[in-house]
Amino acid sequence: MSATDANGLASAQSASGGIGIANLPNQLHKIVTKKGTNFSLMVVGESGTGKTTFINTLLTTEIIEPLEDAARRKKQLDKTVDINIHKAELEEKMFNVKLNVVDTPGFGDFVNNIDCWLPVVDFIENQYEQYLRQEQQPVRKGIVDMRVHACLYFIRPNGHTLKPLDVRAMKAIGARVNLIPVIAKADTLSPAALRQFKKRVMDVIDAQSIRIYQPPVDSEDESTSLRNKDIVSAMPFAIIGSTQEVKTPDGRHVKGRQYPWGVAEVENDQHCDFKKLRSLLIRTHMLDLISTTEEVHYDKYRTTQMKTRKFGEPKPRKADNKKFREEEEMLRKRFTEKVKLEENRFRQWEQKLIAERDRLNKDLEQEHNLVKQLESEIEAISSVNSPNGKFFRK
Amino acid sequence: MKDGSGEDQNVAPSVYSHVSRPGSHRYKNAKKGLPFNVMLVGESGLGRTTFLNTLCERTVVSSNDKTNAEQAHIAEPMQFKHHTVEMDEDGMKIILNIIDTPGFGDGIDNEACFTQIQEYLETQFDEVLAEENRIKRNPKFKDSRVHALVYFITPTGHSLREIDIEMMKRLGSRVNIIPVIGRSDSLTPRELVLFKQRIMNDIAQYEIPVFSFPDGEDEDDEETVEENAELRAMMPFAVVGCEEVINEDGRPMRVRNYPWGVVQVDNDEHSDFDRLRYVLLNSHIGDLRDRTQNEIYELYRTEKLSGNTAALANAANAANVQQSSHIMTAA
Numbered sequence: 158m159s160a161t162d163a164n165g166l167a168s169a170q171s172a173s174g175g176i177g178i179a180n181l182p183n184q185l186h187k188i189v190t191k192k193g194t195n196f197s198l199m200v201v202g203e204s205g206t207g208k209t210t211f212i213n214t215l216l217t218t219e220i221i222e223p224l225e226d227a228a229r230r231k232k233q234l235d236k237t238v239d240i241n242i243h244k245a246e247l248e249e250k251m252f253n254v255k256l257n258v259v260d261t262p263g264f265g266d267f268v269n270n271i272d273c274w275l276p277v278v279d280f281i282e283n284q285y286e287q288y289l290r291q292e293q294q295p296v297r298k299g300i301v302d303m304r305v306h307a308c309l310y311f312i313r314p315n316g317h318t319l320k321p322l323d324v325r326a327m328k329a330i331g332a333r334v335n336l337i338p339v340i341a342k343a344d345t346l347s348p349a350a351l352r353q354f355k356k357r358v359m360d361v362i363d364a365q366s367i368r369i370y371q372p373p374v375d376s377e378d379e380s381t382s383l384r385n386k387d388i389v390s391a392m393p394f395a396i397i398g399s400t401q402e403v404k405t406p407d408g409r410h411v412k413g414r415q416y417p418w419g420v421a422e423v424e425n426d427q428h429c430d431f432k433k434l435r436s437l438l439i440r441t442h443m444l445d446l447i448s449t450t451e452e453v454h455y456d457k458y459r460t461t462q463m464k465t466r467k468f469g470e471p472k473p474r475k476a477d478n479k480k481f482r483e484e485e486e487m488l489r490k491r492f493t494e495k496v497k498l499e500e501n502r503f504r505q506w507e508q509k510l511i512a513e514r515d516r517l518n519k520d521l522e523q524e525h526n527l528v529k530q531l532e533s534e535i536e537a538i539s540s541v542n543s544p545n546g547k548f549f550r551k
Numbered sequence: 552m553k554d555g556s557g558e559d560q561n562v563a564p565s566v567y568s569h570v571s572r573p574g575s576h577r578y579k580n581a582k583k584g585l586p587f588n589v590m591l592v593g594e595s596g597l598g599r600t601t602f603l604n605t606l607c608e609r610t611v612v613s614s615n616d617k618t619n620a621e622q623a624h625i626a627e628p629m630q631f632k633h634h635t636v637e638m639d640e641d642g643m644k645i646i647l648n649i650i651d652t653p654g655f656g657d658g659i660d661n662e663a664c665f666t667q668i669q670e671y672l673e674t675q676f677d678e679v680l681a682e683e684n685r686i687k688r689n690p691k692f693k694d695s696r697v698h699a700l701v702y703f704i705t706p707t708g709h710s711l712r713e714i715d716i717e718m719m720k721r722l723g724s725r726v727n728i729i730p731v732i733g734r735s736d737s738l739t740p741r742e743l744v745l746f747k748q749r750i751m752n753d754i755a756q757y758e759i760p761v762f763s764f765p766d767g768e769d770e771d772d773e774e775t776v777e778e779n780a781e782l783r784a785m786m787p788f789a790v791v792g793c794e795e796v797i798n799e800d801g802r803p804m805r806v807r808n809y810p811w812g813v814v815q816v817d818n819d820e821h822s823d824f825d826r827l828r829y830v831l832l833n834s835h836i837g838d839l840r841d842r843t844q845n846e847i848y849e850l851y852r853t854e855k856l857s858g859n860t861a862a863l864a865n866a867a868n869a870a871n872v873q874q875s876s877h878i879m880t881a882a
Contacts, residue, residue, distance in 0.1 A: 205707020226710070226749065230756070234713055267713045269660040313705075315596020322659050324624040345706075345737035347808055357620070364620035414739050417820050419812020427810050 193253030195302055196443060197284075200258065201277055201330065202311025203265040206341035210398035211309075212258055214412065214423060215435055219400070220245050220258055238263040238276045242303075257303060265322055274326035281305050281333050285458040304455060306446045307370065307438065308334045311341040312358065312393065316350055319361045331368040334454055335446050337437070338362070338369060343395030343429050344414060344421040351395055358393050370449070372442050381441075388437055394430040399423050584637060584644040587836055588695055590726070591649060592668065592718070593703025594656040597733030601792030602701075603649055605805065605816065606828060607636040612651070626658030629667055640832045647832070650697065656714055665721050672697055672725040676851045696848060698839045699762070699831065700726045703733035704787060708742050710749040716757055723760030725847060727839050729831075730754075730761055735789035735822060736807065736814050743789055750787055761786075762842070764835070782830065791822035 200208040209221045220243050224232070232239075241260040246253060259280070264273055284304045291300045308330055312323060319327075330336050338358065340346075346354060362369060369392070374385040403415040405422070413422040422428050438446070591599050600612050611634050632651040637644065650671075655664050675696045682692050700722065704715055719728050730750070732738075738746060754761060763786070764779040793805035793816040805816040817825050831839075 203707075204712070205705065205709050224709075226752075229709060230753075233710070233716070233753075236713070268717055269662055271660050313596065315594070317596055318620075319623050320657060321624050321626040325659065328624075342737050344809070344811075345734050348810060360620040361623040365624055416736070416739055416812060416814075418814050419809065421809070421811045 190252055193255065194444075194447070195255045195257075196447065197257040197259065197303055197305045197307075198438070199261070199277075199281075199305045199308040199334070200311065201261050201264055201274075201308060201326070202341060203313060204262060206311040206313060207396075207398045208260065208309075208311055208341075210400065211311075211339075211341075211396060213400050214398045214431070215438070216245070216247065216256070217400075218245070220256075221260060224262075232262060235263070236267050236269075238273050240276060240280050259305065265326075270322055273322075274329050277308075277326070278329050278333060281308075281330070282458065285455055286462075288455065289459055289462065304450055305334050306443075306450045308336050310336060310338050312338055314340050314342055314346050314351075314354065314395075316346060316354055318354075318357045324361065324365050324367070327362070327367045327369075328365065333458070335370040335449055336368065337434075338393035339434065340393050340395040342397070344397045346395070355393060355395070370446070372437060373445060384436075385441070388433045388441075391430045391433050394434040394437075396431045396434060397421055397423050397429040398431075584646040585836070585840075586646045586648065586694060587832070587840070588648045588650065588697045588699075589831065590652065590668075590697045590700045591703070592652050592655055592700060593733055594705060594714075595653065597703040597705060598790060598792035599651065599653075599703055599733070602703075602733075602790060602824075603634070603651060605793045605824065606831075607634075607638065607647065607649070609636070611636060611649070627654045628658075629654035629664050631671060638832065643833075645832060645836070648695070661714060665718060668722060669725060672722065673851070676725075676848055677855075679848065680852060680855065696843055697726050698836075698843045700728050701831075702728055702730050703790075704730055704750065706732050706734050706737050706746070708738055708746050710746075711753040711757075716753070716759065719754075719759045719761060720757065724850065727762040727842055727847070728760070729827075730787035731823075731827065732787055732789045734791070736791045738789075747787060747789070762839070764838075765842075778834070782826075785823060785826065788823040788827040790824050790827065791816050 198212075200212060202208055209223055212221055213219050239262050241262065243258045243260065245256045245258070247256055248254075261277055264277065267273075288300070288302060288304055291297065310323070310327055310330065312319065327336060327338065340351070340354065340358070343351060361367075372385060372389060374389055375382050376385065397414060399412050399414050401412065401414075402410050403413050403420055404410055405413070405420045411420070411422045412424060413420045423431050426432060436442075591603060593599050603612055604610050612632075629652055632653060634649045634651065636647045636649070638647050639645075652668070655661075655668075658664075679694060679696060682688060702715070702719060705712065715730075719730065722728065732743075732746065732750075735743060753759070764782045766776050766779050770776060791807060791814055793807065795808065796803045796805055798804070807814040807816070815821050819825060
């Protein structure tokens with residue numbers, strides 16, 4: 158049945174077909190279909206860039222609810238970047254995806270935005286850390302994997318170029334996770350302006366060595382390669398988000414934004430790159446995003462950590478945020494004050510006890526002296542009463 | 552924005568300006584021209600430069616091509632750029648001085664921007680104060696006090712951001728602030744209405760001083776009162792910048808071309824630009840100048856002149872407070 162060729166390798170060949178190795182992909186398909194998969198997506202950008210709308214449009218469900226006015230006012234001046242995680246389970250044709258969407262309200266929204274990307278970077282690294290620790294446990298059954306597989310960075314369409322904040326943040330984020338830059342609210346740039354803006358953004362990304370996600374382009378069949386090339390050339394993706402259905406002037410019902418001068422359609426490739434981005438995130442490259450995260454980014458983290466730490470040691474804490482340092486100082490001051498108060502109290506108590514002891518000792522001495530006195534009196538009396546007092550005493 | 556086909560693409564006077572509107576104040580400065588100083592403040596990319604060009608009806612500033620990608624991570628500090636244009640508005644000659652502020656809000660930490668602008672405004676007041684106190688005044692003195700500050704709000708669609716609130720609060724007592732929404736063609740009509748409402752709510756909530764088209768004390772002209780109320784309801788003005796001029800029915804029109812439609816800058820249903828222009832250069836130019844002179848400058852003057860004695864009193868108070876607090880901790 159098996160013939161050996163010139164190199165001595167055994168090639169399995171039979172009259173009816175192979176031994177069945179070719180069926181492995183089908184087995185994998187069944188396994189994956191049963192297990193489902195876990196996908197974490199992060200959205201980063203200033204408020205009002207359409208992050209919430211985009212997520213809800215992408216997944217055609219309201220995963221993130223828009224903030225109410227009262228909640229938004231509370232967030233206006235609090236000067237912090239929050240991390241909010243929204244979980245959802247998606248099912249399509251019997252295939253499950255456990256989806257995590259990480260939102261970052263407060264990013265870049267304040268007058269002073271120094272280090273506002275630190276909470277984002279910390280979150281990403283913490284997920285790697287958690288996974289690393291879980292892997293090192295003796296029981297590895299229920300590992301919770303929250304590692305971020307893709308991070309969408311929403312760029313404001315100011316028509317000129319990337320802001321310094323964008324450059325710094327993207328550099329820090331792109332080094333740790335699959336970074337996909339996205340031009341938000343693209344319906345405010347005309348096609349020519351958009352092309353120019355995209356080119357400028359890519360120029361800055363190259364010049365500043367910002368690492369962004371490069372999807373693999375070449376594949377076996379021509380049409381996939383072509384489609385991939387198409388997707389890559391559209392980066393950064395210009396998107397419009399809308400969960401509402403509107404009617405176009407020529408009578409179609411589409412998802413879009415209705416202006417007095419026309420309807421900007423979400424799923425129209427002439428209007429924006431939404432379909433390409435959706436394809437990248439879900440239809441064609443989701444598994445590549447997941448495997449790149451595991452094989453490249455997580456591995457890099459793991460290597461650097463293992464070089465410097467022993468197995469099972471906890472992670473050393475970095476210098477904290479300025480604001481936290483201030484709070485820490487305050488707490489420390491309060492703590493030392495309390496300790497001082499308690500010490501004073503103890504000292505006073507000690508002094509009281511010492512005073513008490515001295516007093517009691519004095520009393521004791523007095524009694525002692527009294528006893529001595531009485532004894533000497535007795536002596537005196539007995540020696541006075543009988544010169545030869547031996548008769549009485551015996 | 553590059554126009555692509557020659558310099559004077561924006562030469563197209565507003566098609567609506569000849570429609571008569573009530574309450575236009577006229578000044579008899581026909582020969583010399585009325586000086587009017589306007590400052591434009593807003594983050595880059597909100598259409599400030601385009602607004603400037605559209606307002607003056609000519610390309611005053613060509614789009615700055617910041618092609619230096621290697622420098623993109625460095626924030627450029629804010630600058631003050633002056634442009635002067637002579638305008639003719641309904642027969643009234645205006646010398647329009649525009650102060651542009653490129654670099655505002657573009658850095659990572661923007662605290663310094665406010666102080667810079669405040670210092671600029673106060674310097675102009677100081678110059679006028681010094682001039683007033685001279686024995687021999689200079690007849691050719693150029694009054695460079697800023698009469699109006701147009702502040703561009705980012706069209707997030709939510710509400711005011713911290714930088715907007717801080718900015719308007721700190722400078723509202725030194726200049727007439729006119730808030731506008733830049734790039735308002737990114738909002739649908741419904742979103743725009745909600746956004747305007749939320750902004751006005753914020754302005755009321757945080758007590759932000761903006762120019763709110765006040766009626767004069769003895770204003771009995773009903774039309775003016777109505778007009779002011781109408782303008783108040785329109786605030787903040789939604790502005791769209793013009794990219795090109797096309798010929799529509801033989802008339803030049805300022806438009807923005809999108810694959811899904813064409814925005815007409817001068818159309819009142821598409822943007823409030825035209826109304827704003829009329830307010831700035833025609834109907835309320837007098838009010839803005841008067842308020843700057845009579846209220847804002849006077850307030851500054853009072854503060855400054857009594858400020859010397861007040862400063863001493865404040866210092867004495869502070870010293871007292873410090874002393875008493877020392878006594879308390881020692882006890």
